[in-house]
Amino acid sequence: MNVLREIRLPGVQLSGTATVAMLVAAVVVNSALQPNFWSAYALTSNFATFVPLVAIAVGQTIVVLSGGIDLSLGAQVTLSAVAAVQLLDGRLDRLPLAVAAALGVGLACGALNGLVVALLRLQPIVATFATSFVFSGLALVVLPTPGGSVPIEVTTVYRDAVLGVPVALLAILGLALLWWVLRRHRVLRHVYAVGGDPEAAYASLVPVARTRVLAYVLGGLFAALAALAVLANTGSGDPFVGNELTLASVAAVVLGGTALAGGRGGAGGSILGAIVLALVTNIVFFADVPTTYRQLVNGAVIILALALAGIPALQKRRPAA
Amino acid sequence: MSTLLEMTGVRKRYGGVQALDGADLTAVGGEVHALLGPNGSGKSTLDKTLAGTVVPDSGEIRIDGEAARIGGPRDAHALGVAAVHQQLSIVGDLTVTQNVVLGLEPVRRWGFLDHRAARDRAAAALERFAAAFSGRLPLDRPAGTLGPGEQQIVEVAKALAREPRVLVLDEATASLHKEQVEVLFEVVRELRAAGVLVLFTSHRLDEVFALCDRATVLRNGRTVGTVELAATGEDELVRLMVGDLPHPADLAVAPPPAGAGAAVLEVRGLTTDRLRDVSFTVRGGEVLGLGGLQGQGQSELLLALFGAARITAGEALLDGEPLPLTSPARAARAGIALVPGDRGRQGMFASRPIQENLSLASMHRRALGRFALRASSERRAARTMVDRLQIKLGSPADPVSTLSGGNQQKVVIGKWLLDQPRVVLLDDPTKGVDVGAKEEIYAIVRALADDGAIVVLNSSDNRELAELSDRVLVLFEGAVAEELAAAAVTENRLVSSALRLAPGESL
Numbered sequence: 001m002n003v004l005r006e007i008r009l010p011g012v013q014l015s016g017t018a019t020v021a022m023l024v025a026a027v028v029v030n031s032a033l034q035p036n037f038w039s040a041y042a043l044t045s046n047f048a049t050f051v052p053l054v055a056i057a058v059g060q061t062i063v064v065l066s067g068g069i070d071l072s073l074g075a076q077v078t079l080s081a082v083a084a085v086q087l088l089d090g091r092l093d094r095l096p097l098a099v100a101a102a103l104g105v106g107l108a109c110g111a112l113n114g115l116v117v118a119l120l121r122l123q124p125i126v127a128t129f130a131t132s133f134v135f136s137g138l139a140l141v142v143l144p145t146p147g148g149s150v151p152i153e154v155t156t157v158y159r160d161a162v163l164g165v166p167v168a169l170l171a172i173l174g175l176a177l178l179w180w181v182l183r184r185h186r187v188l189r190h191v192y193a194v195g196g197d198p199e200a201a202y203a204s205l206v207p208v209a210r211t212r213v214l215a216y217v218l219g220g221l222f223a224a225l226a227a228l229a230v231l232a233n234t235g236s237g238d239p240f241v242g243n244e245l246t247l248a249s250v251a252a253v254v255l256g257g258t259a260l261a262g263g264r265g266g267a268g269g270s271i272l273g274a275i276v277l278a279l280v281t282n283i284v285f286f287a288d289v290p291t292t293y294r295q296l297v298n299g300a301v302i303i304l305a306l307a308l309a310g311i312p313a314l315q316k317r318r319p320a321a
Numbered sequence: 322m323s324t325l326l327e328m329t330g331v332r333k334r335y336g337g338v339q340a341l342d343g344a345d346l347t348a349v350g351g352e353v354h355a356l357l358g359p360n361g362s363g364k365s366t367l368d369k370t371l372a373g374t375v376v377p378d379s380g381e382i383r384i385d386g387e388a389a390r391i392g393g394p395r396d397a398h399a400l401g402v403a404a405v406h407q408q409l410s411i412v413g414d415l416t417v418t419q420n421v422v423l424g425l426e427p428v429r430r431w432g433f434l435d436h437r438a439a440r441d442r443a444a445a446a447l448e449r450f451a452a453a454f455s456g457r458l459p460l461d462r463p464a465g466t467l468g469p470g471e472q473q474i475v476e477v478a479k480a481l482a483r484e485p486r487v488l489v490l491d492e493a494t495a496s497l498h499k500e501q502v503e504v505l506f507e508v509v510r511e512l513r514a515a516g517v518l519v520l521f522t523s524h525r526l527d528e529v530f531a532l533c534d535r536a537t538v539l540r541n542g543r544t545v546g547t548v549e550l551a552a553t554g555e556d557e558l559v560r561l562m563v564g565d566l567p568h569p570a571d572l573a574v575a576p577p578p579a580g581a582g583a584a585v586l587e588v589r590g591l592t593t594d595r596l597r598d599v600s601f602t603v604r605g606g607e608v609l610g611l612g613g614l615q616g617q618g619q620s621e622l623l624l625a626l627f628g629a630a631r632i633t634a635g636e637a638l639l640d641g642e643p644l645p646l647t648s649p650a651r652a653a654r655a656g657i658a659l660v661p662g663d664r665g666r667q668g669m670f671a672s673r674p675i676q677e678n679l680s681l682a683s684m685h686r687r688a689l690g691r692f693a694l695r696a697s698s699e700r701r702a703a704r705t706m707v708d709r710l711q712i713k714l715g716s717p718a719d720p721v722s723t724l725s726g727g728n729q730q731k732v733v734i735g736k737w738l739l740d741q742p743r744v745v746l747l748d749d750p751t752k753g754v755d756v757g758a759k760e761e762i763y764a765i766v767r768a769l770a771d772d773g774a775i776v777v778l779n780s781s782d783n784r785e786l787a788e789l790s791d792r793v794l795v796l797f798e799g800a801v802a803e804e805l806a807a808a809a810v811t812e813n814r815l816v817s818s819a820l821r822l823a824p825g826e827s828l
Contacts, residue, residue: 185432186434192415193412193415196414197410197413199408200410200412201412201424202374203372204412204479205394205395206424263412
């Protein structure tokens with residue numbers, strides 16, 4: 001009966017092997033171009049720059065799995081970061097306070113998005129685009145120009161290594177572990193169910209609205225973790241720092257094989273996807289692309305990767321005759 | 322035994338359609354109670370109000386004598402109601418186990434999932450049906466990869482795992498094999514013995530007589546009566562469902578004008594994955610109805626003729642010329658038009674102007690040099706159709722979504738009439754359309770046939786089929802089960818013909 005209906009586009013999704021293959025390719029090309037790619041210093045500094053994108057990609061994954069999308073995650077990173085850096089004021093003893101503030105801001109932003117999407121039933125893409133201006137605007141109020149300082153101890157530890165393993169890599173492993181734990185919780189199961197088929201989930205006693213709100217709250221939590229990584233990496237606050245992270249997080253989710261339609265995928269792939277994206281930026285830098293063209297080439301490579309990623313999905317959806 | 326469930330004066334309106342208009346139902350624990358009625362009589366809606374997926378506009382539900390407020394599925398669950406709906410609540414990407422426990426996952430401390438308990442619970446619920454999975458329960462397979470019958474069983478197991486006091490089975494046997502049905506009946510009988518109330522909705526009367534104790538019959542959203550099935554004959558039950566309404570006498574339709582010049586559509590052995598060897602011939606000026614239970618391949622047959630289904634065997638000839646059954650665009654060029662049943666999704670662009678919707682399918686006839694369109698001729702064409710179909714509108718520039726359901730449907734029909742089709746395929750054209758607009762659409766269908774077009778009409782409304790068709794093909798499981806010619810096309814005959822076909826039986 002529904003022949004016409006079945007031809008509709010399923011969410012773009014790619015297999016795990018494709019993500020891993022892209023990661024391998026990116027590592028090979030990068031190590032050929034970047035001198036001392038495998039040296040302890042280069043590894044540490046590479047991983048240090050990866051962490052924020054990895055964290056925000058995990059958050060975006062959860063929102064996308066629930067059937068939504070959060071275009072304000074980057075702005076949430078900015079707002080969390082400037083709030084924390086203002087409280088820190090370069091003092092180590094204020095670190096717990098600043099961390100708590102960053103987490104609080106992320107959770108509050110996520111809750112706002114969740115309420116707007118789940119209760120007011122606005123389109124997620126539009127609603128979160130709108131709240132992103134609210135969050136960026138607030139960030140400018142909190143910290144109008146780049147500034148503020150992070151205690152030197154924090155930035156030092158962040159770029160250190162424990163038993164030869166970079167702290168930043170440990171942070172990425174920690175994020176993966178956090179995802180692994182969440183995955184075993186009822187809330188994430190409900191997130192998958194709501195993203196997969198909201199009506200079936202509703203009929204099956206899943207609290208659909210609450211689950212949607214919680215997905216955005218978790219997104220905000222990971223945005224706050226990304227903000228802390230940004231501060232530890234750069235050592236100061238910047239009211240524009242999160243701008244590029246939003247769309248990069250969506251790209252990482254797609255590269256990692258999570259269906260934009262919701263309900264299918266996971267953050268493991270998104271973490272790899274985030275690393276691939278970061279490596280592409282590296283490659284463009286070390287390939288001596290003139291500064292003016294860097295962004296253009298970067299974008300083109302990402303489009304190519306997304307197109308490659310879409311091929312298996314295309315073959316699967318070829319309609320009947 | 323005391324009354325367990327009492328529903329009184331339940332009303333529900335969807336847009337222009339009164340689905341329930343004061344339905345009543347009283348049932349006791351420890352009985353299997355059938356809910357019967359023709360297509361669109363409100364059975365499913367009544368089931369859904371009990372399960373909480375539909376909130377009624379008014380009416381009272383009492384369970385154990387106490388007024389129950391069912392505002393959602395969770396309220397229904399708290400009252401001990403579990404339901405298996407026609408529209409399954411299976412999440413395809415979750416595994417079978419995850420589906421069975423969905424919403425009630427067993428958890429350890431702090432809400433972390435207890436996988437072992439979940440597996441145990443799913444295995445216990447599915448064990449009875451092990452034979453249906455050839456012995457091995459697919460507990461860890463994504464539910465979306467199972468066949469329709471298997472998914473239906475997972476849905477039943479999910480409801481059983483909730484240990485309900487009231488179990489609603491709405492067409493729960495629709496995609497089950499005979500052996501699977503037997504197992505389900507065994508389980509239902511056990512539940513009855515344990516004092517559970519089972520509300521059973523099925524189009525198959527033999528199942529109703531085999532399983533149920535009493536039956537409540539609905540017609541047009543209202544309860545007609547409740548009968549003891551042991552003391553009721555099949556004919557009596559069918560009469561209750563159809564009613565004693567006088568049949569329109571003007572139906573003595575003359576045999577179709579088989580004269581020279583009339584177009585002929587000949588379908589030979591048409592087979593798809595949901596149609597089996599369908600053959601028939603229909604002439605210009607004739608309205609061929611497609612009847613039977615819903616979802617027996619009627620829509621698929623229309624889609625196949627419109628080139629929107631994959632044909633595995635067979636062919637269709639229009640005036641002796643083979644039709645291209647490969648794409649809707651080619652079918653349209655060959656003179657075929659489809660008015661889809663789901664107009665919102667397949668038939669129109671709701672937010673675009675009425676004029677644009679009307680002119681879309683026939684643009685190529687007015688295009689200058691293949692691609693330029695002249696606004697004046699577009700307007701003229703649209704205007705003609707608005708007048709001819711008496712579409713009530715503000716301005717042709719308004720979006721289609723501003724029209725009522727009946728007038729929207731007229732736009733969908735009108736868009737194809739501008740293309741002057743030789744074959745018009747109508748898929749449930751008056752679904753969700755109010756009575757007045759229905760009559761006007763009937764007039765349009767008749768006018769089409771009188772102008773010499775071949776009309777093939779699928780309808781879930783038997784009265785509509787009886788009123789419009791010269792002949793009706795009764796479909797069952799994708800094959801033509803019976804052909805009723807002019808004199809035999811009565812609503813009564815259609816209902817009984819559709820209902821008496823048990824699975825495996827054919828004529």
